[in-house]
Amino acid sequence: MPASLNELNGAEKAAIFLLALGEDHASIWEHLDEEEIKEISAAMSTLGTVNASMVEELVVEFIGKMSTTGAVMGSYEQTQRLLSSILPPDKVNSIMEEIRGPAGRTMWDKLGNVSEQTLANYLKNEYPQTVAVVLTKIKADHASRVLSTLPEEFALECINRMLNMEPIQREILEKIEDTLRVEFMSNLARTSKRDSHELMADIFNNFDRATENRFLSSLEERNRESAERIRALMFVFEDLKKLDPGGVQTLLRAIDKDQLGLALKGASDELRNLFFSNMSERASKILKEDMAAMGPVRLKDVDTAQMSMVQVAKDLAQSGEIVLASGSSDDELIY
Template sequence: MAELARVSRLSGPERAAVLLLVLGEEFGAPIWESLDDEELRQVTLAMSTLGSVSAQNVESVIGELAHHYSRLTVVGDYERTHELLIKLLPRERVDPIMDEIRGPAGKTIWQRLSNVQEGILANYLKTEHPQTVALILSRVRPDHTAKVLSLLPDEFAIDVMLRILQLDNVSKEVMDQVENSLRTNFIANLSQSSRRDAHDTMAEIFNAFDRQNEAKFMEALEANAFKSAEKIRALMFTFDDITRLDPNSAQVLVRSVDKLDLAKALKGASAGTREFFTSKMTQRAAALFLDDMAGLGPIRLKEADEAQQRIIRTAKELAEKGEIIIAKSGSEEDAILE
């Protein structure tokens, strides 16, 4: 790891990491215990990716506290950091933070990269040299490489593909450098870049509201943050959005949902949505289904809402498994071709 040349390059969390490494277990324990979870996460991340810090930098950091150390080098990495924190803090505080810093699951760096969302990986790689990108993408899963390449600028992606074809045996030293760079510059910082947008989270919260609360809170949100309300509304997946499913996906969904749930859900749906579902059944099955729905008699609006939510969850689960496609409204890339 490259040595940090000047203390001015050290961030606040990095200075704190240096100080805590110097203090060690005995003198550093009270400070660790006083950190809240966010402070602990920041300092732990800094410590695990710190690398070598010269005696001069250590002296400068300690000098801020009127101390002086000489001929001292501090090194932080994931394993040493984990070992230190486990000694000092309850495991239930340490493990979630270290898991977040460790990044995606996988025994090797390449397995972990194959589990990184392709958009995030592509965004990182597009700033790297094409030769480095070629080396990296030649080591991850082919299906993941295909998705990443499709997200890179065309000219850049083609350059990378040509370089992959021309790759010779790569020395262990070069591979070690690439792996270390990925660990310190990408994987360790992945948790910061991969956190979900708050609008995505809020859209799922609104999806879970019954329609009365959805209308109440959306009205309040529109009054206070109209642009955010618009974005949340666009991200929401409602029961009526199911009508945008392609014919095959719609039939899979109809076969997968509980028919009583579907009957209750359609009690509270528009005529167009009812027609969409019944059109995916045979004429006889549709007639029997409508008879069963009429036989339910009046039901509470809450029951219809709850049934709709269960069907929405089923649709999302099927989409995650790749069994159906949920198209985004107005998105050209999600258009369904027959």
């Protein structure tokens, strides 16, 4: 809820005013252009509860005088209902999709949140000129990963089109955006529901070791197939031994050094040696001395340190800085 009227911007004030007027006066929206509708709709959908005194103060600001209107609630549902009374369904869906995400405001922002493999699988069936336009609109690092995933001859043709691209007419760009929104993003939303075993693997990854073992053991007694599938999808601390040297060094730069020794206290010799071998001789010696000086440590503290390292590794993998392989043999990296 906004604290005071002075903290509101123009779009938020307009959103409160239109909510207060309600659906009976929805014809006001007809006098706004599409960008104004989008901006006000975005503000409206995140307002929350606005108290009656603020509504009255705002109405007084707008028209000079008006009696108390009562509180209004800005939400996705209320916004969608109001828009539906004045705009065609496809326009309403387009605007609400812009508001909800995935994470970006524009179509090109949204494509930046789609994995390169998924985007490449879609684009490889499009005309090279269309692909070239798309790749010039997304961020360079994302475009490079998409290009490297496309078939080589097709990728080279797209690169050639990008090198010789003329300024793009607005109508063509809008048509490509509409096609992406309807044919790609909508299908992606319908097919991106996570497998329940993947969801559970993420949850199990965040258990401490004792809880994880207890639940997996109980699940194995009831449904061995599901337990095995969850275990295969989980990324655990020991899976860090599958990192390449560059990945280990990247991880070493990112983790809390105080947690490293504690985490390695509970690691296998193979994993310890992997980390030691990717450190300088002096750093390795200091770490070994620190670990020896710790003496006995609590399993809970080791679990916490290991989980912290795993989370950092996952964040690095998400940003494309390292490649992780899970416990599944299908994910083994071949060099």
